[in-house]
Amino acid sequence: MLILVSVGMLFFMAMVVFILTRWGKLELNGRYPVSTLTFVAILFTSGLDVGLIMFPLTEFPVYANTLENAEYAFANPLAIEFGFWGFLVWAIYFVTCFYFCAIEPRVKFFEIPWVKWINNFVIIGTCAFTAHLLFANLSWYLPSIAIENGFPWYYTLIVGATILFAVYSSTDIKFVKVLSLSSGGLFLALIVLLGVTALMSSRISGSDLVSTLPLISEYFLHLEKFVLPINDYHAFYLFWWFAWSIMIGQFTARFVGSMNTTKLFIAMLVWPSLSIGLWFSVLYLFHLKGLETTGLINIAMVLVGIVFVINSLDSLIRLYSDNLQLTVARFGKQKYMMLHACLMITLTVLFSLQFIRIQWVGALVIAVSLCCFVYIIVNRNKLTLPKAATVLSATKENQ
DSSP: OHHHHHHHHHHHHHHHHHHHHHHTTOEEOOSSOOOHHHHHHHHHHHHOOHHHHHSHHHHHHHHHOTTTOGGGTTSOHHHHHHHHHSGGGHHHHHHHHHIIIIIHHHHOGGGSHHHHHHHHHHHHHHHHHHHHHHHHHHHHHOGGGOOSSSOOHHHHHHHHHHHHHHHHHTTOTHHHHHHHHHHHHHHHHHHHHHHHHHHTSTTOOHHHHTTSGGGGHHHHHTGGGGTSOSSHHHHHHHHHHHHHHHHHHHHHHTTOOSEEHHHHHHHHHHHHHHHHHHHHHHHHHHHHHTOOOOTHHHHHHHHHHHHHHHHHHHHHHHHHHHHTTOOHHHHOHHHHHHHHHHHHHHHHHHHHTTSSOHHHHHHHHHHHHHHHHHHHHHTTTTOOOOOTTTHHHHHHHTO
C-alpha cells in the first residue's frame, strides 16, 4: 500500500507541473460560475470535514513524542500537522478540479460504464466515512454524555440527525452557497473564540498568541518530506485525500468562475492553507500551554464540526445522486430522503465496524486515475485536448 500511495503522489505532483506548464493561462469556467471568494468557500468547506476540527489536539502529543516516533523529529508538531492537512495535498484537488473542468468534457472517461460505477462507489464510500469520523470522535469532545457500559445512543442520535439534515439540504442546490459561506464564517468565529479564550488565560500573553504561526515555516523547509508517506499514519492521510479527490474535483469544477489555470492553482492551494494554518496555530498554543478545551469551547468545536460534516455530505450526496439519477425529481422528496438516509447510515455502520476502510477507497482512486491517464495516452490521436481559445465553449457544450 505504501508503494501504491507513493506512485499516486508522484503521478499527481507530475501532473501539477504538466498542467501549469501546458495550460497555465487557460481560461476556465464551470456550469455554475461563482466569484473567487464563493469558490474558495465552497472548496474549503466541501473539501474538509470534521477531522480538521477534532484531530489536531489528539495528534500533537504523538508528533511531539519523537522518542517513540522518531520519523517526526525533522520538524515541530505544528508543521507536521499542517503538512498532513495543508498546501501540498491540496494540489491533488487542483489536478482533479482542472481535469473535470477542462479535460473530462472532451475525454468522457468517466462516462464509461465501469468507471462511472467505480466513481460513484468512491463518492458514496467517502460520504459514509465522513459521518463515521464524526461518530468516532464525539466521545473525545463530549465525554460527559459518553456511555461506559452500553450502546452510545446520544452519539448515534447526533450522527443520525446530521445525516438527515445533510440529505434534506441536498434536495435543493440553493443550500450549497448558504452552507459553504456559513461554514466558513462559523470556522473563523471558532478561531476567534479560541484566541479570545487563550488571551483570557493567565498562562498566555499577547506575544504568545502570535508565536506559534511562524512554526509552520518548518513545513516549507522540509516540503519534500511530505510528498512520499512518512509512515503508515501519513499514508492513511494521503489515501484519505485521494479518496476525496475525484468527488472534490467533480463538485468544485462546477463552480469555477472565469479564472485561468494558474489562478485556480493559487486559489486551491493558498487560501485554504491560510485558514488551516491559523486554526492549527491557535490549537497548538492550547496544546503547548496545557489549556483545556472544555465546556463552551468543546461544544462550539463539535457544532462547527457537525456543520462541516453536513456541508461535505450535502456535496457528496448531491453528486452521486445526480450521477446515478437517484434524484428528487425522480423519486419525490420523501422517498429521496428515505433512500439516501438509509444508504448513508448503513455504510457509516460498516465503516465503524471496519468492514470498509478509507485506504481501500483511496487506492481505488489512484488506480482509476492511472487508468484515465493511460486511456488518454492510448487514444490521444482520437481526442482533442483543450486549447486556451476554445475551452470555455467546449466546456459549456458538454454541460
